[in-house]
Amino acid sequence: MTARRRKDPVAAVEAVDVALEAGSQAYDSLEGATWFGQDNVSAVLKSASIVLKGVRDMQERWLGEVRASVEEDLTAFQALLGCRSLMSVAKVQADWAGLKFSRATEEGRRLADITLQVADAAVWPLATRLHRTADALVRRD
Numbered sequence: 594m595t596a597r598r599r600k601d602p603v604a605a606v607e608a609v610d611v612a613l614e615a616g617s618q619a620y621d622s623l624e625g626a627t628w629f630g631q632d633n634v635s636a637v638l639k640s641a642s643i644v645l646k647g648v649r650d651m652q653e654r655w656l657g658e659v660r661a662s663v664e665e666d667l668t669a670f671q672a673l674l675g676c677r678s679l680m681s682v683a684k685v686q687a688d689w690a691g692l693k694f695s696r697a698t699e700e701g702r703r704l705a706d707i708t709l710q711v712a713d714a715a716v717w718p719l720a721t722r723l724h725r726t727a728d729a730l731v732r733r734d
Contacts, residue, residue: 636722640715647711651704658700665692 669689676682 632722632725636718639718643715643718644711647707647715651707651711654700654703654707658696662693662696665689665696 666689669685669692672685672689673682676685
């Protein structure tokens with residue numbers, strides 16, 4: 594076999610051309626895979642960044658609510674200390690409970706809205722990337 598290769602320079606040149614073409618295709622495939630990988634990582638990082646910002650915003654809002662709740666509780670406690678009758682204690686306690694319920698409901702709605710906004714925003718980079726990947730794969734076929 595080695596004797597045949599030495600005698601046939603055209604076959605050797607053709608073999609080199611085939612090897613170069615295969616190498617070029619492998620490089621193009623690797624370059625395409627790298628491009629897809631980089632864009633995928635970029636989309637995940639964008640999505641994670643949006644989620645982290647949303648969590649930070651929700652945490653700040655929640656801490657603000659805790660502060661406000663503590664202040665309201667102290668005010669209600671001071672009002673209870675100032676009560677002179679059971680009727681006034683019941684009124685202060687009922688007002689305090691109503692305030693707590695309405696604030697919890699209101700804040701729950703706000704946090705749910707923020708959660709939906711964050712989820713919607715975080716999905717877009719991933720959905721966009723998925724759409725582009727699907728388009729690229731369809732074009733290949």
